[in-house]
Amino acid sequence: MGSTPHEMTLIARPRLSGHARLQWDPVREQQVILMPEGVLALNATAAAIMALCDGQRRVSDIIAVLSEQYQRAVDQDVLTFLNRLLNKRLLDITDE
Amino acid sequence: MNKASNRPLGLLAELTYRCPLHCPYCSNPLNLSSYSDELTLDEWVRVFTEARTLGVLQLHLSGGEPLQRRDIVEIVDQAHALGFYTNLITSALALTAAKAEQLKKVGLDHVQISLQAANAETSDMIAGTPSFQKKVRAARLVKALGFPLTLNVVLHRRNIEQIGPILALAEELAADRIELANTQYYGWALHNRAALLPTREQLQQAELVVRAERERLAGQMQILYVLPDYYSRYPKPCMGGWARHQLTVTPNGNVLPCSAAAQIPSLPIENIRLRSLEEIWDESPMFTRFRGTDWMPEPCRNCPRKNVDFGGCRCQAFQLTGDAAATDPVCHLSPHHALVEDVVESVNSATPPAIPELVYRSFDLPTT
Numbered sequence: 001m002g003s004t005p006h007e008m009t010l011i012a013r014p015r016l017s018g019h020a021r022l023q024w025d026p027v028r029e030q031q032v033i034l035m036p037e038g039v040l041a042l043n044a045t046a047a048a049i050m051a052l053c054d055g056q057r058r059v060s061d062i063i064a065v066l067s068e069q070y071q072r073a074v075d076q077d078v079l080t081f082l083n084r085l086l087n088k089r090l091l092d093i094t095d096e
Numbered sequence: 097m098n099k100a101s102n103r104p105l106g107l108l109a110e111l112t113y114r115c116p117l118h119c120p121y122c123s124n125p126l127n128l129s130s131y132s133d134e135l136t137l138d139e140w141v142r143v144f145t146e147a148r149t150l151g152v153l154q155l156h157l158s159g160g161e162p163l164q165r166r167d168i169v170e171i172v173d174q175a176h177a178l179g180f181y182t183n184l185i186t187s188a189l190a191l192t193a194a195k196a197e198q199l200k201k202v203g204l205d206h207v208q209i210s211l212q213a214a215n216a217e218t219s220d221m222i223a224g225t226p227s228f229q230k231k232v233r234a235a236r237l238v239k240a241l242g243f244p245l246t247l248n249v250v251l252h253r254r255n256i257e258q259i260g261p262i263l264a265l266a267e268e269l270a271a272d273r274i275e276l277a278n279t280q281y282y283g284w285a286l287h288n289r290a291a292l293l294p295t296r297e298q299l300q301q302a303e304l305v306v307r308a309e310r311e312r313l314a315g316q317m318q319i320l321y322v323l324p325d326y327y328s329r330y331p332k333p334c335m336g337g338w339a340r341h342q343l344t345v346t347p348n349g350n351v352l353p354c355s356a357a358a359q360i361p362s363l364p365i366e367n368i369r370l371r372s373l374e375e376i377w378d379e380s381p382m383f384t385r386f387r388g389t390d391w392m393p394e395p396c397r398n399c400p401r402k403n404v405d406f407g408g409c410r411c412q413a414f415q416l417t418g419d420a421a422a423t424d425p426v427c428h429l430s431p432h433h434a435l436v437e438d439v440v441e442s443v444n445s446a447t448p449p450a451i452p453e454l455v456y457r458s459f460d461l462p463t464t
């Protein structure tokens with residue numbers, strides 16, 4: 001794998017890296033991302049974002065869906081969260 | 097406390113202490129032959145099932161060498177079915193193409209391969225057996241199959257000057273992560289401490305290289321660098337706190353907060369063949385004695401860092417002072433700090449003592 005970009009763009013189509021896995025943790029009652037030597041617990045908003053990261057939708061689509069759902073601007077929340085995952089190399093991105 | 101907040105995330109399953117390598121810093125206990133009554137596949141599945149119920153998400157399959165278990169593929173298969181993120185920590189000598197493919201097929205998630213140095217000569221000398229070429233071949237195989245790859249390198253005075261070439265090799269192998277961990281002095285490493293502890297100058301050089309390479313490889317390879325606690329002012333936050341996030345099960349089913357904890361004589365050994373994992377985690381002195389901060393003596397008790405480093409390492413405190421409840425002597429505030437300082441000063445003195453020969457890990461500790 002080559003180097004990943006450092007900043008998420010609105011046209012990117014993110015999905016969870018093949019090195020990581022998203023699953024429900026019944027003990028802590030939350031979604032978690034499992035990765036090499038790490039566990040990332042997701043709150044409800046983060047879980048909603050991840051559910052839309054399917055490698056098809058663009059970041060702008062994800063923002064549109066969630067803005068509608070939460071009835072507020074979620075641009076910054078989405079970008080901040082996705083950039084955090086990007087820095088941990090937890091996302092695969094296509095942006096053509 | 098909410099029960100879910102006090103549940104372990106990781107289980108270190110030491111499947112066997114058999115190993116083709118003889119590394120003189122091995123963290124396994126010295127009395128290896130006492131652990132030959134290994135848990136069966138069915139018993140491990142019971143451990144795994146109980147661990148999942150307890151909240152464990154990450155399963156580290158280690159040893160010794162986990163590939164020495166003839167049922168390793170079945171073990172991974174069952175662990176994957178239970179929903180763990182499975183992590184194989186291996187010397188990779190027995191990681192053939194066929195074995196790697198089988199492991200991929202049954203759902204192994206991540207592979208960690210140990211490297212002893214940047215070249216065959218040093219690496220084979222430290223491992224005590226020809227192994228370097230096989231490791232490099234296995235690392236390529238792991239990447240070709242699409243696994244995330246971590247390389248694990250234990251640092252000491254014989255290889256710490258090779259960090260640059262080690263990182264170049266890791267880059268060429270397209271490793272996703274590398275752990276450069278200075279030796280922690282337990283088990284065989286404590287026995288070989290005088291031959292392994294690096295000098296201050298070696299450490300300063302190492303840090304410069306790590307800093308530059310981290311910047312160069314940002315976004316491509318994650319570089320973890322673990323400082324040697326003997327040179328620190330404060331102790332390491334050992335295990336992130338005693339019995340807080342992790343537990344270890346040894347080849348014969350002993351359940352411990354960490355691999356080194358069996359040596360503390362005031363803590364009765366718990367075994368999975370006699371009690372459930374949940375009972376042991378919640379109730380046994382082995383797990384509750386040093387959990388939290390209430391057990392702390394001074395100077396930890398009133399220290400502002402007590403929730404940062406948790407008093408350091410109980411096993412190190414026991415090894416060096418004979419008292420497992422003492423402040424880790426690595427801490428400059430410990431009344432026993434001279435025990436560490438003297439060792440460090442000896443290595444760095446203008447006329448250092450001769451470096452002793454390495455004692456290689458084996459099933460019978462040579463008498464000296």
